[in-house]
Amino acid sequence: MMNIPPLSRLTSRRHWIGLACAALCAAGSPLAFAQDYPNKPVKLVVPYPPGGPTDIVARAVAQKLQERLGQPFVIDNKPGAGANLGAEAVARSAPDGYTLVVATTAHAINPALFAKLNYSLTKDFAPISQLTGGPLVIVASPALPANNVAELIALAKSKSGGLNYGSSGNGQSTHLSAELFSAMAGIKMNHVPYKGSAPALTDVMGGQVDLMFDTMLSSMPHVKGGKLKALAVTSAQRSAVAPDLPTVAESGLPGYEAIAWNGLLAPAGTPREVIARLSTELKAVLESPDIRQRFDAQGFGAAWSAPAAYGAFLQAEVDKWARVVKTSGAKID
Template identity: 55%
Template sequence: MIRRRDVVAGLAGTLAGTLAAGPLVLGSRPARAAAWPARPISVVVPYPPGGSTDITARIVGERLSIALGQPLVMDNRPGAGGNLGLEIVARAAADGHTLGVATTAHAINMTLFRKLNYDTLKSFAPVALLTENPLVLVVPAQSAPRSVADLIAAAKARPGALNYASSGIGQSTHLAAELFASMAGIKLTHIPYRGSAPAITDVIAGRCDLMFDTTQSVLAHVEGGRVRALGITAAERLPLARDIPTIAEAALPGYVAIAWNGLVAPKGTPPEIVARLNAETVRAMQEPAVAAKFAGLGATSRPLSPEAFGAFMAAEIAKWGAVVKQSGTTLD
């Protein structure tokens, strides 16, 4: 069903030695005699090494370092739901030598947090969309529900009795479940964890009834029979897992919840630098080898201009803001 083991194993092997050595410096070609880039470019990744956002940034960064003639230094700054890293980018000099990776969480955080030290739309110059990744609705392998409709029926029969795990309050794994519950007219109990790994571990053990998790994190468990996949949150089925229906086709027409990430620069970065970064990023994402790596992880990419990516982020802020308000969740 899922042909991803070789892809993930190859990525894990490539990253293992590098991550153990600390921050990754990608590329070693000498700088070209141009005004920009004049030195290595720092890419702030607001999550720990080894996660899906970090893997994405490193794959793309390797190609950009070649195209731009300067190393891209991955600077992992996890903390505060992804806010710490983006605050660093917002305060950085707008000279094209500092970039950041924004994610779905940074659209969610605009409503979730009572106070932020940045504004996802006003503090940054949008550069390019990197990847979009659907989530997978999974239940323990021994669970009674065998379809999305079964799960909804079970939740309606016992309001609030079923619990769901997430990788943390305000993460896409949390809000995807809230959107699902809202559209299905059911009540679920949220159990947040510090990361996807401990959350899915408790789903596998049967201590949690369900979870929405990224394809990178969960498809190996589906393949291994440790959890059962009921549905995909994308608008269409994944080529990687054709036998898993979309939640929209299975039970909830119109339901879509995508985890995404993209490059941003500090507000005021010269338009010509943003345009060059966008062109090189789009070119990198369309390289067959790069596209194949992401396809093996269940991720896709779309070539968006900086303006289109900015509009995309604004739409995501509005969409998830409504879900956050309905859930009643807020953080300081």
């Protein structure tokens, strides 16, 4: 004879099975995943060596995210191949929000500059937010007979063979910003690439090259020390770091604008809820007074943006720099 459990026991058993299933389903849902995120350390890949502007931004942001989210945000410096090495590594990482990359202007330039890339900036990543944005500054030796943009353009037109300008490397913003300037001004300038800003600035100070478009972080201390003179900033508005320094656009080249920026990307396919969580936290971080003051003092302002807005910004940057690369003829195999 079958032993049939009482109805109350069956009901109770079904109740607990139902609760268990619901819990399992909730645990596996994107919303629950986002609420639980992060539950282990998060790696921020910086595709540059330690100590540079991108590394400085990444470490400041990582510290604040760690304080807010209660998990370590670990910096992993992975330089090489024009910042492509670190970006490629993250593009191939698991799309779970635990491996992110700090992108820069170079990543928008590289699709047009490199003959072949093993990743797509606009297809292999999910945009989270811009982090910073700031101008470059045109600096020259104090001996250069030009004290503003109009005089610089006139000098370049009058000098046989054109002026020579240094950069921190082929395809960097310090290179292509000068090429954009040359194209818009209708002048010739000869590119002299260096391995980083420091040796390039040394040669500008020594008069081996005429000028450089460089970050304010690395060049303004030399301007304040009298070893360089600053002609203009490359942003659409003046910089709070040097409010008396005019923009390129207002001092002889209307419409010119070039900024250096950092942003945060995750691998494509990362859950939208995780992207939203990171975006929300970054908004709080980048709007905090101490971060804003710290970044402003270094010449790059905090610049939070929603994921969709940052994605649109990336596409616009890719399109813009593709035109500049084509005009300049720059190429890296």
